[in-house]
Amino acid sequence: MRPAVSAELAITLDRTSTVSLPQQLVTAVRELIRDRILQPGDAMPATRAWAEQLGVSRGTVVTAYEQLAAEGYVVAERGAATRVNPSLAITHPETTADRPRPHARAPRTKPTRTHQTPALHPAQPVTVNMLPGQSSSEHLSTPAWRRAWRNAADGEFEAAPLGGAPEYLSAVSEYFRRMRGLARDRNQYLATAGGRDGLALIVLTLAAERPGRPLRVGVESPGYPSLRLALQRLGCTLVPLPVDDQGLRTNALPQGDSRPDLVIVTPSHQYPLGGTLPITRRLELLEWARQESVLIVEDDYDSELRYVGRPLPTLTALDEPNHDTVVLLGTFTTTVAPGLGIGLLCVPDALRPRLIDARADLGSPVSSVVQRAFAEYLDSGELARRAARMRRAYRQRRTAVLEAFAEVEHLTVSPMDGGLHAVLHSRRSESGMLRACRSAHVLVEPGGEYWNRAEPVAAAAEPTASTPAASTGPASGGSIVIGYAHLTDAELAEGLRRLRAVL
Structure with a gap:
């Protein structure tokens, strides 16, 4: 985050002018923005400090900031500095167009009247990035969030157990019990660095147990392009599985020699078509997996961001714990922040020690500090409240x-x-x-x-x-x-x- 610009900006207010002091300050700030002295994202001077420097009341600066915010030049959030609008290119594109720097500005001359309309050279439109797969970390820095990281940083820096820090596994187990109706002991969970790390751990473990041929992985089609690329990077052979507006078509699953070793599904919210797998199909999928001895990886991505109706229970919750049929793959990237890098696996008892053995060779990618911090954040209930706010927005x-x-x-x-x-x-x-x-x-x-x-x-x-x-x-x-x-x-x-x- 950029530090605030200096309160000693070159601004002169004329107390003999008929224009009010707040309006003079608004005009001056607009000019500073147009001259690129103030740039998108810059923190504005604190109202009290700037008022003292300019020799005006704090109310004058506050009034000016309020008008600038209403015009879209600045943005203000409670408890944070007022900033030049990071989206200035959208709200005021003329301020970000190419123009001479202040020191290169030509002298102003009196315009000459002509009968011709001068040619206009509009700036290149600013590109709007509407690419999918990007979440928001807006309003993340709450007191609970900051407290969790502060407490975690004050602790010991010893390495966490290979399966994950006990406090993190307990917090995740309790969170999924309350939020997703999944009652599993903490010892069935493992800590991961996110979705791809958890998937890679499963694939590498199973592939090592099947030497001599590539692991066959069933993937939804259409589905994640990046997931397919990751699987191919891991040496897998892909088996495309058709979907419709309700998710995976369980009446088209391959059998016998055509069946995959592993299937990855998104039952809560199929990506990208958006369907939710009905309960009848979920039961059919579980029955097929048991009969064909196929392991199901349930990608729980986006499950909490549901806007219509109530979310169905996880596929993992429908599976009997002793059937060893489903692995839950989870990440907190979507609901917390894209750069957090922490997730989980909920695995059958028979699979967990094999994954731990693989982790012993590969090492754990999630530090104990991150796990402790996120455990406290989960226990505080703040993530559930954040998910509710995000759903509304x-x-x-x-x-x-x-x-x-x-x-x-x-x-x-x-x-x-x-x-x-x-x-x-x-x-x-x-x-x-x-x-x-x-x-x-x-x-x-x-x-x-x-x-x-x-x-x-x-x-x-x-x-x-x-x-x-x-x-x-x-x-x-x-x-x-x-x-x-x-x-x-x-x-x-x-x-x-x-x-x-x-x-």
Whole structure:
């Protein structure tokens, strides 16, 4: 975070002017911003210090700040410094356009009247980044958050046990019991550095037990492109599994020699189409996995960010603990912060010691300090309150997305019962949609990237009369995926306005 700019900025107030002192200060700050002396994100001087330096009352500075905030030049949060708006390029693009520096400014001359309108050279529009997969850490720094890290840093710096710090495992066990209805002992959990670390630990453990051939992993199609790339990096052969608007199609699961060793599913909120796996399909999936001896990895991503109805219990909670069928893969990236790097696995009793042996060779990527801090944060109940606040905020943004495209002909939006993104489907080709988005200076992700087209890929079972063929891509037209969690309200509104105009 940048330090505050000096209160000794070169500002002169004219007490003989008919313009009020607060208005003079507002005008001066606007000029400092336009001259790039004040830049987006800069912390403004404290009101008391600046009032003393300028020789005015603190109320004068407060009034000026309030007007600047109303105009979108600055932003203010309770308990934090007033800052030059980080989204200034959206609210006031003219202030970030290329212009001469103050020392290079040409002398002002009296304009000459002509009958010609001078040519305008508008600045290049600022790109709005609407790429999905980005969460927000807004309003994270609460007293509970700061206290947890302060207490953790004051403790010992010994290495945590390979499975995880006991206090962290206990806090995670209690959190999932209360929030997700999963009653599991803390000794069934392991600490990870997030989703990919937990997945890599499982894959490497199982692959070592099956020497001589690649591990076959079933993945949803469409699904995470980055997950497929990670699995291929680990030497896996991918088996694409079709999905529809309710999630994984359990009537199209491969059997016999075509079955995978491992299946990764997102039952709470299928990514990217947004479906929630119904209870009937969940039970069918569990039965199939037991009969075919397939391990299920339940990716619990986005499960708490649900805006319609109540979330269903985890797939892990439906499985009998002694069946050894499901592993829960969790991360706190979405609900806390993208850079936190902490997650969990909830595993069957028979699998946990094998994962611990692998961890002994690979080492633990999560420090004891991080685990202690997050354990206290979970125990404080602050994460549950934060998730509730985020659901309210994201529900409003979801509504804004749906309303923006409600009357756009030939354009539909996937259900979006939860999560941080939306999928826009059009009769236009995907390449045409992407060209339109580029022309509007909006970054989006092509929907085709989510269908499994990477190599090497193993074919799923041949479809029968009762088994529909696997999805290979959008039925017709094209699609794009947009994210909306990381944007300010102004950025989201501008991005949606541009997309609506070109789509």
